[in-house]
Amino acid sequence: MSLKKTLLPLVNPLSKDNPVIVQVLGICSALAVTAKMEPAIVMTISVTAVLAFANVIISLLRNTIPNSIRIIVQLVVVAALVVIVDQVLKAYNYEVSKALSVFIGLIITNCILMGRLEAFALNNRPWPSFLDGIGNGLGYGIILIIVSFFRELFGSGTLFGCQVFPQWWYDAGYMNNGMMILPPMALIVVACIIWVHRIKNKDLQE
Amino acid sequence: MENLNLFIRSIFIDNMIFAYFLGMCSFLAVSKNVKTAFGLGVAVTFVLIVALPITWCINQYILQPGALSWLGEEYASADLSFLGLIMFIAVIAALVQMLEMVIEKYSPSLYNSLGIFLPLIAVNCAILGAVLFMQQREFSNAWTATVYGAGSGIGWLLAITALAAIRERLSYSHVPKPLRGIGITFIITGLMGIAFMSFLGIKL
Numbered sequence: 001m002s003l004k005k006t007l008l009p010l011v012n013p014l015s016k017d018n019p020v021i022v023q024v025l026g027i028c029s030a031l032a033v034t035a036k037m038e039p040a041i042v043m044t045i046s047v048t049a050v051l052a053f054a055n056v057i058i059s060l061l062r063n064t065i066p067n068s069i070r071i072i073v074q075l076v077v078v079a080a081l082v083v084i085v086d087q088v089l090k091a092y093n094y095e096v097s098k099a100l101s102v103f104i105g106l107i108i109t110n111c112i113l114m115g116r117l118e119a120f121a122l123n124n125r126p127w128p129s130f131l132d133g134i135g136n137g138l139g140y141g142i143i144l145i146i147v148s149f150f151r152e153l154f155g156s157g158t159l160f161g162c163q164v165f166p167q168w169w170y171d172a173g174y175m176n177n178g179m180m181i182l183p184p185m186a187l188i189v190v191a192c193i194i195w196v197h198r199i200k201n202k203d204l205q206e
Numbered sequence: 207m208e209n210l211n212l213f214i215r216s217i218f219i220d221n222m223i224f225a226y227f228l229g230m231c232s233f234l235a236v237s238k239n240v241k242t243a244f245g246l247g248v249a250v251t252f253v254l255i256v257a258l259p260i261t262w263c264i265n266q267y268i269l270q271p272g273a274l275s276w277l278g279e280e281y282a283s284a285d286l287s288f289l290g291l292i293m294f295i296a297v298i299a300a301l302v303q304m305l306e307m308v309i310e311k312y313s314p315s316l317y318n319s320l321g322i323f324l325p326l327i328a329v330n331c332a333i334l335g336a337v338l339f340m341q342q343r344e345f346s347n348a349w350t351a352t353v354y355g356a357g358s359g360i361g362w363l364l365a366i367t368a369l370a371a372i373r374e375r376l377s378y379s380h381v382p383k384p385l386r387g388i389g390i391t392f393i394i395t396g397l398m399g400i401a402f403m404s405f406l407g408i409k410l
Contacts, residue, residue: 187395190392
């Protein structure tokens with residue numbers, strides 16, 4: 001029982017309290033980086049790392065931060081972590097770093113970070129905050145990966161850059177759906193995920 | 207003329223919401239009625255108009271490689287561009303804090319209806335996004351940056367007001383139950399985004 005309770009912050013955000021489709025946080029980046037699977041996965045890893053450590057740091061500082069300047073303190077902690085991630089990516093995976101360009105910087109303003117720091121890390125001890133950070137990062141990642149899977153599969157006919165549909169499909173008249181590459185389709189794919197998710201979870205319906 | 211083109215471009219063609227999908231969180235959350243949505247749009251526009259020239263100056267005279275040469279020869283080789291994100295976010299956070307005080311004093315009703323989303327303008331991606339785009343595009347002077355800020359802000363204002371108006375009408379229609387609320391809003395935003403794509407063909 002107690003183990004289950006400890007793991008709650010880790011498991012809840014995966015589905016029932018998912019940051020993207022239930023809490024509606026972090027939409028911007030979820031839409032922008034999902035045209036291909038590889039950047040989506042890199043983004044997931046970066047956000048999870050930044051979120052987990054930011055949660056721990058804010059949680060450790062939670063009793064010393066004056067309430068009136070907490071937003072600035074949170075932003076500075078997050079910004080410092082993001083700068084580190086940005087430099088690491090530039091050093092080891094320059095191609096992906098180029099593709100994500102502005103959006104790595106925008107992890108700072110990813111609402112998931114501020115939202116979780118405000119809602120969880122400010123009132124909880126470091127260990128649960130760490131788990132909450134990992135859980136929300138992964139919950140965000142699941143949606144990113146589902147969306148990018150459909151968009152890359154139907155938009156480019158590839159997965160991780162490898163051809164999936166055989167050539168004779170194309171010869172027989174199959175065409176890639178160029179619409180899927182465009183950002184508006186990401187919104188509609190997310191809406192479909194919300195639809196399916198809420199059919200399964202009746203208590204979330206409005 | 208160039209600035210006018212940039213202004214129109216940033217409202218319609220490079221619209222923050224429908225072309226770049228920045229600032230979606232508050233866009234989706236505050237668009238339940240037109241009045242509040244309009245108030246938030248004006249606040250965001252204001253922050254953008256003030257933030258862009260300030261960050262442009264910071265970028266030009268402090269952060270760029272060689273920008274510090276006005277301090278003297280020995281500083282000319284300094285490259286502080288890695289400090290960009292922290293400086294920009296600090297400027298934006300300070301501006302938002304000031305804006306919050308002003309709105310609280312002069313329009314308490316708007317202050318109350320915006321609630322938590324007023325401080326959250328600080329983390330509105332549209333603002334940091336515009337600042338980063340400004341840095342990327344290397345505008346030649348502070349005035350151009352201001353025009354870009356004004357255009358992006360008005361584009362955002364237009365988008366959130368339009369969505370709020372649609373959502374107000376939507377409450378009378380019959381939507382499948384699991385899609386009600388946030389689901390249908392996503393779909394509408396997607397459709398509006400597709401509609402805004404038709405502006406892409408316009409050459410300015």
